[in-house]
Amino acid sequence: AQRVTQPEKLLSVFKGAPVELKCNYSYSGSPELFWYVQYSRQRLQLLLRHISRESIKGFTADLNKGETSFHLKKPFAQEEDSAMYYCALNANTGNQFYFGTGTSLTVIP
Amino acid sequence: KAGVTQTPRYLIKTRGQQVTLSCSPISGHRSVSWYQQTPGQGLQFLFEYFSETQRNKGNFPGRFSGRQFSNSRSEMNVSTLELGDSALYLCASSSQGRGINIQYFGAGTRLSVL
Numbered sequence: 001a002q003r004v005t006q007p008e009k010l011l012s013v014f015k016g017a018p019v020e021l022k023c024n025y026s027y028s029g030s031p032e033l034f035w036y037v038q039y040s041r042q043r044l045q046l047l048l049r050h051i052s053r054e055s056i057k058g059f060t061a062d063l064n065k066g067e068t069s070f071h072l073k074k075p076f077a078q079e080e081d082s083a084m085y086y087c088a089l090n091a092n093t094g095n096q097f098y099f100g101t102g103t104s105l106t107v108i109p
Numbered sequence: 110k111a112g113v114t115q116t117p118r119y120l121i122k123t124r125g126q127q128v129t130l131s132c133s134p135i136s137g138h139r140s141v142s143w144y145q146q147t148p149g150q151g152l153q154f155l156f157e158y159f160s161e162t163q164r165n166k167g168n169f170p171g172r173f174s175g176r177q178f179s180n181s182r183s184e185m186n187v188s189t190l191e192l193g194d195s196a197l198y199l200c201a202s203s204s205q206g207r208g209i210n211i212q213y214f215g216a217g218t219r220l221s222v223l
Contacts (some may be wrong), residue, residue, distance in 0.1 A: 043112075043215065044199065044201075044214040045213075045214065046212070046213075049211070086151070086152065090210070095142050095159075095164075095165065095201075095203055096157060096165040096167075097142070097144075097152075097154060097212065098154065099151055099152035099153075099154075100151065101150070102151055
């Protein structure tokens with residue numbers, strides 16, 4: 001069965017420190033993985049997706065099929081990065097997304 | 110382009126009642142998905158509609174149903190409401206049929222069941 005796990009509910013880092021938000025998944029096929037972010041009082045929005053291999057707002061995420069992970073990383077955290085982050089997997093049957101329970105990131109000034 | 114619009118924003122109902130939520134997708138988007146968001150469970154997939162057909166369905170009881178109209182607008186209905194149905198219901202639309210799709214989310218409808 002498809003499953004997305006984000007082990008940390010809360011994560012606090014100091015401004016300028018590196019940050020890593022963990023995401024592990026279980027899926028038997030080829031996964032499509034995404035990171036979504038929800039800033040305070042804003043809608044859930046796409047941050048990045050693995051297929052694009054892009055860096056958005058300084059964040060990157062690499063799909064590691066061996067470890068079934070898709071961790072989100074940023075070398076230097078900024079205060080504006082404080083938000084709720086969700087890892088999501090599309091089960092490749094159209095649009096059936098499985099979301100993790102989210103990690104609330106707080107960047108301390 | 111206008112974003113995904115969900116109405117109403119807030120609803121208060123009592124147990125046993127039924128409720129209908131509405132979602133207008135971004136113009137041109139044919140896929141509409143519904144999610145239930147609660148503090149304990151996070152976002153859980155309810156169902157997806159594409160071209161007026163339910164294409165995918167999550168593990169929710171039959172009290173949860175939906176439909177999509179020819180203009181891609183979608184409605185979600187919950188019958189015989191239970192206290193546990195209190196949640197934020199999110200709608201998301203995307204443009205493509207199959208393949209790698211970006212989901213654009215609405216602001217949600219906050220349902221409180223008393």
